[in-house]
Structures are given as C-alpha cells and as structure tokens.
Amino acid sequence: MKQYNFIASIKELPTHIKREIRESNFRIAATIILCISMSVFIFILSVFVNHRVRKFLVSDELYFPPITPTLSHSSSCNGSSSSSTKNGGLREWIAPSEMWHSMTDKELLWRASMVPSIAEFPYKRTPKVAFMFLTRGRLPLAPFWEMFFKDHEGFFSIYLHTSPEFTEEAPESSVFYKRRIPSKPVQWGRATMIDAERRLLANALLDFSNERFILLSETCIPLFSFTTTYTYLFNSNHSYLSSFDDPRRMGRGRYNKRMWPAISLSDWRKGSQWFEVHRKLAIQVISDVTYYPVFKDHCKPPCYMDEHYLPTLVTKVCPELTSNRTITWVDWSGGGSHPTRFVRKDVTEGFLNQVRYGFNCSYNGDTTSTFGLESRAILRFSCVDTPFLTDLETQTSPVEHSVILHVVFVQKSQSRGCEPCLPVQWGRATMIDAERSLLANALIDFSNERFILLSETCIPLFNFTTTYTYLLNSNHNFLRSFDDPRRMGRGRYNKRMWPAISLSDWRKVFKDHCKPPCYMDEHYLPTLVTMVCPELTSNRTNTWADWSGGGSHPTRFVRKDVTAGFLNWVRHRFNCNYNGGDMSSICFLFARKFHPNTLQSLLQMAPTLLGFNSSSPVQWGRATTIDAERSLLANALLDSSNERFILLSETCIPSFNFTTPYTYLLNSNHSFLSSFDDPRRMGRDRYNKKMWPTISLSDWRKGSQWFEVHRKLAIQVISDVTYFPVFKDHCKPPCYMDEHYLPTLVTKVCPELTSNRTITWADWSGGGSHPTRFVRKDVTEGFLNRVRHGFNCRYNGGDMSSICFLFARKFHPNTLQSLLQMAPTLLGFNSSSA
CATH class of the missing domain: 3.90.550 (Spore Coat Polysaccharide Biosynthesis Protein SpsA; Chain A)
Known part of the structure; x- marks a missing residue:
C-alpha cells in the first residue's frame, strides 16, 4: 500500500509542479504589475506636487535669478580667501x-x-x-x-x-x-x-x-x-x-x-x-x-x-x-513717413561738414553754430597706478587707507617700472610736469572736486570726515604764495623771464629760465596763481612741515618723535582764517616728513587720537554704537520687503505674540522713537557749543536708544551725512550718542514721522546709568501683565490704548524657563489668540 502511494505521488509530481509554476507566475506577474502601477502613481504625484509648489511658493512674479559674480574679494568675513561675491558684493549690484x-x-x-x-x-x-x-x-x-x-x-x-x-x-x-x-x-x-x-x-x-x-x-x-x-x-x-x-x-x-x-x-x-x-x-x-x-x-x-x-x-x-x-x-526734406537714407555716393567731406557745422542751436543758454562743440577737449592719459608724488612705495599706506581715500593717483619714478613716466628731478621742470600729470589724470574723473598733492612721507592729521567737510565747505584753495625779498626768494628771479604775458609763454619762460638755484616747485605755482587768479587761494598751505631746523629740507620725524602730545600740538597749535570768518584752530590737515618707522605708532594712535575708523568692538555711548545701529538698518534696508525696523538687545523680550506687534506696527501711522527736551544736567548740559550752527541748543534732544522706525525714516537715518559727523566729533562722554543722536536727528529732519515714544519698556525707577535688570524671581504673571497693560498711550492720534509697550528689557538669562512656561497661556504664543 505504501509502495502504491509512493508510485502515485511520483506520477502526480509533474502535474503538481506545473500547477505550482502557474500559481507562482501569477503571483510574480501580479507583484510586477502592482510595482509598476505604484511607480507610475508616485511619478504622477511628484510631478503634480512639484508643479503646485513651484506655482504657489516660488511664483515667477517673486523670483529673482541669482547673479553670477565675476569679481573676487581678497577675503571673506571670517578672513578666509574667497573668489566670489556670492554673499551680495556691492560691485555686482552697482554694475x-x-x-x-x-x-x-x-x-x-x-x-x-x-x-x-x-x-x-x-x-x-x-x-x-x-x-x-x-x-x-x-x-x-x-x-x-x-x-x-x-x-x-x-x-x-x-x-x-x-x-x-x-x-x-x-x-x-x-x-x-x-x-x-x-x-x-x-x-x-x-x-x-x-x-x-x-x-x-x-x-x-x-x-x-x-x-x-x-x-x-x-x-x-x-x-x-x-x-x-x-x-x-x-x-x-x-x-x-x-x-x-x-x-x-x-x-x-x-x-x-x-x-x-x-x-x-x-x-x-x-x-x-x-x-x-x-x-x-x-x-x-x-x-x-x-x-x-x-x-x-x-x-x-x-x-x-x-x-x-x-x-x-x-x-x-x-x-x-x-x-x-x-x-x-x-x-526729412524728402517727405514721407521715414527720413532720407544715405548711400555711398552721398557721403563726402562737404556733406559731413554741413551736418556737423551747418546749424545753429542753443547750448546751455548760449547760441553756437557747432552744436556747442567749438571747444574740443583732448583727454590725455598718462602713467597712472590706480595725488601721491613719490619715488618710493607709500610706506604709510595703512594709515591713509584707514581714512577711506576713495580716489588715489600715484606718480612713481621710472625706476619703479611705470613706463612711459619720465624721471622726476627735485626742483626741476620735471617736478612740475609730474604734478600737472597727476592733476590731468584726476581731472578726467568729473566727480573729483578738490585735489591734494601729497608725498610718501605725508600723514593725515584728522579723520576723513573732518578733512572732507573742511575742504568741500571751503571757499578757497590752499596754496601758499608770498613775496620773499631775500636771496632765496627774489634773488632767484631771472631777468630773462621778462616780459612774459601769456599763460603758455609764462610756463615756457619758467621751464627755460628757472634753473637751480631757482627751484620750479617753489616758484612756478605761487607765481602763476598770483598772476591769473589770486582771489581763488587762501594764501596758505594745509600741509604742515617743520622748517625750524634750517636747510633745504624740513625736519624728518622718526618713531621717538611721534607722541600724542606732538600730534595734538600740530593739530591745534596754530590759528588761521577760514572762509574769511573767525579764526580756526584747524589749519593743517596733513603733515610731513614722517619716516616709515613711525607707522606702528601712528596706527596705534589713529582710532582714539585722530578719530579714524577701527575694528574695535562697539563701545557703549560712543559713536561706534550709532555705527552699529546704522549698519543694522542699512543691511535690513537691502531687503525691499522690510517695512518696519525694530532695534533690540540680547536682554529684550516680546510682550505679546507675533500677530499683535505685526498688526500694531503695520497699522500705525508713526514710527516709535522717543525725543524730548531735558533741561537737566543729563540733558541740555551735554550739548557742546562746537556743534553750532549745524545743531543749536534748541534742536538738542534726548531719548531712548531702542527704537522702531518706518522704512522712510530708516532711510533718513542711514543717509545722514550732515549731523552724524558733528555728533561724532563733539559728542563725547558725558554726552552719549545713543541717547542724543537719533532724537536730535529726527527733530531736525522729520519730527512728523514719529509718535515721540518708544515701544520697548525699561524700568528706570532705580536711578543710575542703566535700567533695572530682572532675574528669575521677578518674572511673575502679575509683573508681566503690568508691563503689558499697566500704561495708557495714544495710538494713531486717536483714543487712549492700554497696549503701549510691545517689548521689554532687561531680562537675565535665568528668566528663560519662567518665560517659556508662561508664554503659551499668558503671552499667547503658539496660539490663535492675539
């Protein structure tokens, strides 16, 4: 019986195998079909989702293509080398x-x-x-x-x-x-x-x-x-x-x-x-x-x-x-919808000259027969590196660079590899040729208004703002011209120069007849100015040099000479007339001759003594605080979507959820910056009379450092080049710029734009230079509710409101846990309630 069953099983084996194969094929086929169906579904779904996301989240109307930078920078923010401007370089923005x-x-x-x-x-x-x-x-x-x-x-x-x-x-x-x-x-x-x-x-x-x-x-x-x-x-x-x-x-x-x-x-x-x-x-x-x-x-x-x-x-x-x-x-003499078209046979010299000079028109109010082109200037380009007159590398260049010299022309000697510049010889005509070459190159840039000749041993005595303001506000040029009856003056005159009358003859006469001991760099420009435009010069130089030692050259200063006392003596030791008005203690903007070994001493004294910009951190109450605030505003203004701007510190907290401040600010007609006249010692007494007449005592205001401003007012703040330099020069402790600059500026330029109050609360009831600092035990629901609703103020000129402060300070870091616990229920964070 067992043998029969075994034989029967053997006979049925092929049938069983075929059935299993059919069933397996079906399962495999079903699995393959299912996988293909799922893949097609996923593909269609991904295309759909991608299309919807692109359509609604990256709208064509909002998308701006990335700019591919081509200009390199020497370093990035962290000091590493960078070859691109991916982080928003100015050059790719302006050109x-x-x-x-x-x-x-x-x-x-x-x-x-x-x-x-x-x-x-x-x-x-x-x-x-x-x-x-x-x-x-x-x-x-x-x-x-x-x-x-x-x-x-x-x-x-x-x-x-x-x-x-x-x-x-x-x-x-x-x-x-x-x-x-x-x-x-x-x-x-x-x-x-x-x-x-x-x-x-x-x-x-x-x-x-x-x-x-x-x-x-x-x-x-x-x-x-x-x-x-x-x-x-x-x-x-x-x-x-x-x-x-x-x-x-x-x-x-x-x-x-x-x-x-x-x-x-x-x-x-x-x-x-x-x-x-x-x-x-x-x-x-x-x-x-x-x-x-x-x-x-x-x-x-x-x-x-x-x-x-x-x-x-x-x-x-x-x-x-x-x-x-x-x-x-x-x-248009031929009539029709289009003017005459000219071909080869029409183009002759006579025809072109007729077009060039055959008409009369008004140019800048004057009538001319040559389209105003009768005076055709020729721009001559000389050897220019990028006015320093030097035979050396500019050894004091780090000091000059910290003054932010925007336009610099350098005339170097031929030995410095600057063909086709000719060698310059002291006292000879080649010196004047070099000076005129520097002036000609600088004049090609129509935005250059004042021109200063310097040597490689010169240094600035004041910061860029002072120098710029001094020169641009001056009615005169600064070139000294005087009659020296001594042998070193009149004694150098050559009778062969007489009787030169024209400007071109005058220069040729100098070039031919002013030879040592007549030195052209000492006589040509002073004599020329006296002859053609004496009224344009103040008859003094603004570059100081020490001639007390006698000799052909002034004293040269080395490291041991450069002290704060010495520099202050040069800066304010002299009195001179400025613009025909009162006497001024600022007479010299530059000084020479300084040896290269003075560089380190000058760099150390530049930020504090000379007022140069430095990389020092922000100092409370100093100009660096305002620099930081203006820098924040300027960076935020680069995003055209930003409409309101709030200045906060690391100890500030919000008093309401985001919806409330957003609605409050965007619906407001005003900016929130406090500005008031404080008659006390801590207010008006901080005013410096040297600020007059730009800022008078009646303009002087005080207010909170922490502000909120609209875009229009933010642009006014970062655009100010009139009042900020005055504050920077004359508001020093106990005058604190962060308390006075913005309140005074707003009062001067746009008082109607501000509500004259701050929206950042601080507790000054304890007196002192700083408000109360709150720690963990102070932060309770009752305390926060008093800050949120314990005051009344006017909003948009209408009824009184109990929401006056959207932010508060100063909170210690140990208050964080208490604030986080109360935020959802008390402040309305992460909820739909306002």
Whole structure:
C-alpha cells in the first residue's frame, strides 16, 4: 500500500509542479504589475506636487535669478580667501557683469527704478555714457563705431536690443561682444517700440556709473570724436529730447479723446524718437506707471507711440530737464513717413561738414553754430597706478587707507617700472610736469572736486570726515604764495623771464629760465596763481612741515618723535582764517616728513587720537554704537520687503505674540522713537557749543536708544551725512550718542514721522546709568501683565490704548524657563489668540 502511494505521488509530481509554476507566475506577474502601477502613481504625484509648489511658493512674479559674480574679494568675513561675491558684493549690484538675465520686464523696471538716498558714492565712480542700439540684427556700421570707441574704455557702456531671432554674436575682440540684452519683438510705431526703449534704459540704469543715455539705431553714425561727444554731454545742463506742439493732422490730429483726463490736448506733444537723456530723466521714463498705460490703450496707428509718448511724458513731468531738441540729425526734406537714407555716393567731406557745422542751436543758454562743440577737449592719459608724488612705495599706506581715500593717483619714478613716466628731478621742470600729470589724470574723473598733492612721507592729521567737510565747505584753495625779498626768494628771479604775458609763454619762460638755484616747485605755482587768479587761494598751505631746523629740507620725524602730545600740538597749535570768518584752530590737515618707522605708532594712535575708523568692538555711548545701529538698518534696508525696523538687545523680550506687534506696527501711522527736551544736567548740559550752527541748543534732544522706525525714516537715518559727523566729533562722554543722536536727528529732519515714544519698556525707577535688570524671581504673571497693560498711550492720534509697550528689557538669562512656561497661556504664543 505504501509502495502504491509512493508510485502515485511520483506520477502526480509533474502535474503538481506545473500547477505550482502557474500559481507562482501569477503571483510574480501580479507583484510586477502592482510595482509598476505604484511607480507610475508616485511619478504622477511628484510631478503634480512639484508643479503646485513651484506655482504657489516660488511664483515667477517673486523670483529673482541669482547673479553670477565675476569679481573676487581678497577675503571673506571670517578672513578666509574667497573668489566670489556670492554673499551680495556691492560691485555686482552697482554694475552687473552680465547683460543676460531672466528678469521679466516688470521686475527689470522695478529694479532699475531704485535711487540711492545718499548722494555720495562709496566707491570711485567714473561717469559713463550708455550707447543703446535699437536694431533688427547686426550693426552694418560696426567698424566705424569701433574706431569711435577705441582707447576710451571705462567711459562708455553699450547695450543692444535686437530681434529675438537674431543670435549672431560679435567677435570677442569687438566692443559689441556679449552686449545684447534680453529682447522681444518690436513693431514700428506700436507700444512694443516704447517697451524696447524702456527695456534698454532699464538695463543701462542697472549700472550706476551710467550717467547719460543715448538711443541709436543701426543706421546711426557719430559726427564727432568720442572725447567731443563725452565732453559735450557732461558739460550740458540738459537732456536732448525734442518735444513740440504740432497743430496739424499729423500732430494734434492723432490725439485720442479717451486719453482725457490723464492727458489733455494741451499736453499732447510730438518729437523725434532718437533721444539723449540724463540719469534723472531716464529714471522718470522707466518709472512711469501713469501715462504709459493710457498711451498703450489709446495710441494706435495713425498715432505712433515712438513720436508722441516721450515728448508728452517729459512735458507732463519734467519739462525743465530737456533742451527741447534732439542731437541725432536726420533729413526729412524728402517727405514721407521715414527720413532720407544715405548711400555711398552721398557721403563726402562737404556733406559731413554741413551736418556737423551747418546749424545753429542753443547750448546751455548760449547760441553756437557747432552744436556747442567749438571747444574740443583732448583727454590725455598718462602713467597712472590706480595725488601721491613719490619715488618710493607709500610706506604709510595703512594709515591713509584707514581714512577711506576713495580716489588715489600715484606718480612713481621710472625706476619703479611705470613706463612711459619720465624721471622726476627735485626742483626741476620735471617736478612740475609730474604734478600737472597727476592733476590731468584726476581731472578726467568729473566727480573729483578738490585735489591734494601729497608725498610718501605725508600723514593725515584728522579723520576723513573732518578733512572732507573742511575742504568741500571751503571757499578757497590752499596754496601758499608770498613775496620773499631775500636771496632765496627774489634773488632767484631771472631777468630773462621778462616780459612774459601769456599763460603758455609764462610756463615756457619758467621751464627755460628757472634753473637751480631757482627751484620750479617753489616758484612756478605761487607765481602763476598770483598772476591769473589770486582771489581763488587762501594764501596758505594745509600741509604742515617743520622748517625750524634750517636747510633745504624740513625736519624728518622718526618713531621717538611721534607722541600724542606732538600730534595734538600740530593739530591745534596754530590759528588761521577760514572762509574769511573767525579764526580756526584747524589749519593743517596733513603733515610731513614722517619716516616709515613711525607707522606702528601712528596706527596705534589713529582710532582714539585722530578719530579714524577701527575694528574695535562697539563701545557703549560712543559713536561706534550709532555705527552699529546704522549698519543694522542699512543691511535690513537691502531687503525691499522690510517695512518696519525694530532695534533690540540680547536682554529684550516680546510682550505679546507675533500677530499683535505685526498688526500694531503695520497699522500705525508713526514710527516709535522717543525725543524730548531735558533741561537737566543729563540733558541740555551735554550739548557742546562746537556743534553750532549745524545743531543749536534748541534742536538738542534726548531719548531712548531702542527704537522702531518706518522704512522712510530708516532711510533718513542711514543717509545722514550732515549731523552724524558733528555728533561724532563733539559728542563725547558725558554726552552719549545713543541717547542724543537719533532724537536730535529726527527733530531736525522729520519730527512728523514719529509718535515721540518708544515701544520697548525699561524700568528706570532705580536711578543710575542703566535700567533695572530682572532675574528669575521677578518674572511673575502679575509683573508681566503690568508691563503689558499697566500704561495708557495714544495710538494713531486717536483714543487712549492700554497696549503701549510691545517689548521689554532687561531680562537675565535665568528668566528663560519662567518665560517659556508662561508664554503659551499668558503671552499667547503658539496660539490663535492675539
């Protein structure tokens, strides 16, 4: 029986195996199908989620593409080397290195409309002309433009708006290489034409060095050299955009009554499409959100926006900024919708000279027959390193750098490898050549207003603010000129110099006849100034030197000579007349001759004695506290979304949940900064009479250091260059800047912006220089409720409110646990209650 069962099992084995295989195949197949289905589902779900997240959390309207930095910095914040500006370097912000970006037009116009509130630039700025070409494709006259721009790099920028289909790139050696901006299709006479012009302006405005903006087409040519064009534009008081009232059908006849009341018929103007505008007017054009939509909706052919929009806009918003003429000539004598086009046979010298000089126009109020170009300056470039006149390396450069010298020119000897500079010989004509070369190079930068000649042994005696204010407020130059009857004066005169009369003869006479013992550096400039403009100089120098030792050169100071007493003696030992008024104890801003071994002593005394900026930490009550507050505000202002700004310390706590302060501040019409007149010793008695007349005793205020300000007031604070230097120089303990500077500043410039109270509570009932400090045992529900609701104050000028303080100080770290325990129930943290 057992044998039979075994045999039967053997016979049924293949059947069992086949059945198992079928069942296994089914399970495997089912598993595979299930896995594939799950994978497809997960993929679809991930695509959907990704799309929704991108759509709602990273909206295209809010996204700004990252800027790829190309400029390197020597060090990062922690002192390590860095080769990028990923952390928001200023250079990439003020002059983007790449033309191409992914900003929309709306984002671009918004970004370009930003205007700094501080007029002075924190870097060396050479004003440039932006040449904006509105073209279909390549520039057929590019070689002619290449000749025009040659050797003037750094004084111009180029922007190309081409058809989007045009992708051809100029050769890498060309000035047009990679100068195309993101472009869109343009239709003649339509709104897209104005869009392209505003797009060009906006891209050019991103570079803060661009000061003048010229719109050109691919058929335009320059009529004068680059130097003439540059000089003409930067010496002009106006922009060049034609705007006139044309009573004909081609003028007023194009006006659409639907434009009223934004634009009336009396506002309607016509003019040339091709313009040149100053930066101020360019910003007005790209910022317009009032008139552009009206034109876009109602100016359709036969109304052509490129002929009417800008002329009408300028007439509406700033007619005083334009000369009311264009500087791009075209010939309309042939009639028709387009001007005459010139070919090879038309271009002759006579034709070009007729265009260049055949018209009369007003330039800066004067009439000229040459477009105001009769005086064509030639910019001569000499050997420049980046006025120090030196044969050596500038040994005291760390001291100079701490004064933040923004524009420095260095003339070194030929032996220092600065070809083609000629060697300078003491007392010879080559010394004057070097001085004139330094002046000429410095004059190329139109923003330079005062010019100081220094040697490598000179040092500053005051901080940059004092020096800058002293010079820019002065009515005179500082160059000493006197009649010395001695042998070392008149005795050096050479009779062959007589009777020089013209300026050019005068210099040649000096060069030919002033030879040792006549030294040109001692006689040329003093004599020249006496002859041509004696009224422009104060007849004294502001660089001190000690000649008491006699000899041909002044005393040279070494390490042992440099003491605080010695420097203070030089700084305040002398009295002189300043601007024809009262006598001043500040007569010398610089001193010489200092040996390089004095450097360490000077660096040690610079922060405290000379008032230079240093890397020292913030000191309570000192200017460094205000520096830190302004630095915090400035960094916070870089985020355009920040609207309210609260200054807090590490001992501050919030008195309410986030919703309450947010609603309280965003609904408020005022900033919260206390400012009051304290007649006591701790108030008015801290006033320093040296602050007058900038700050008078009646202006003097006191208040809490801890403030909350609106964006408008924050910009006022960080933009102040008038009152902060006065405080920095004259508010020293027992005058504490953190208690007086902001309250006084707000009283002076915008008292209407503040509620005149702080929203950070502190307990001063204990007296002393600092408020009460609270520890664990002080923090109870009753105590916190008194701080939260124990006071009454006015909010938005209306009824009295029991919510006056949103924050409180000073709390010791050991109060943390008690605060955390009470936060959810008492303060409303992590809850929906206000």
